[in-house]
Amino acid sequence: MTTWMLLDYGEVISTAQPSDATAAMAELTGQDQATFRERYWLHRDAYDRGQPSHLYWSTVLGRTLAAGDPLVAELDAADVESWSHLNPESLRAIDDLAGRHALALLSNAPEPMAAAIDDAPWSAAFDHRFYSCRMALSKPDPAIFEEVLRRLGAVPGDVTFIDDRAVNVDAAAALGINALLYPEWPASPRTG
Known part of the structure; x- marks a missing residue:
């Protein structure tokens, strides 16, 4: 689950x-x-x-x-x-998910973008926000997913990861993380 x-x-x-x-x-x-x-x-x-x-x-x-x-x-x-044009469908899905799951963000992002996301009101829905610039690691390196799991105190099966790049989804899935390629999400029934 x-x-x-x-x-x-x-x-x-x-x-x-x-x-x-x-x-x-x-x-x-x-x-x-x-x-x-x-x-x-x-x-x-x-x-x-x-x-x-x-x-x-x-x-x-x-x-x-x-x-x-x-x-x-x-x-x-x-x-x-x-990079600050938001997808309304994704924002609605985040609102829905926030009531049912803990949320975390994992983005390959430089520091100016990370700071802008942290300052955005919508980002408050996320319990954790992980940025490649602050971890000195980037997707699809398995080490970034391992570090995220460690910081979340989670095992791979506890996490569903959504990304728009197949290489990132494949890297997460190889570690046992439930991984979905966007735009399959937010319409996917497997996120429940």
Whole structure:
């Protein structure tokens, strides 16, 4: 029986980044949108595991930015905004689940996004919020799931995990965690 519902954030609770948001970030960097998106994702794993913002954006831009550079703050704000469009269906499901299960969040997210989620009123429904940037681990590494289980004091069968990426779902399932690929959830009858 599921005690814990462990939800991903990006493209589960939030919607996908709108193309106009990535276009705006590309414009800030002086890159065309295709080049920006390629570099944004190519270097994202280190950022999600805690790399400082200025180092990540320096890599994306291909030039050095200082920690206090105003462009770093602009890019951080634009990036957070791009991931802050919430899925109303998921929010309704979270409200429903909160009465029946303990909730936890597990997101590959850099520190600016983690801080924004922590400040969002809807995140109060979660008993625990785990972020790759604060754990120096990221999905699909099995170690991040093992650490979450340890911190929750749970065994794999006590947890149902929902994520939009099959590789993350497969990694969790390999450890014995009940894992569902979004968008199967929140319509799945197996979360009860």
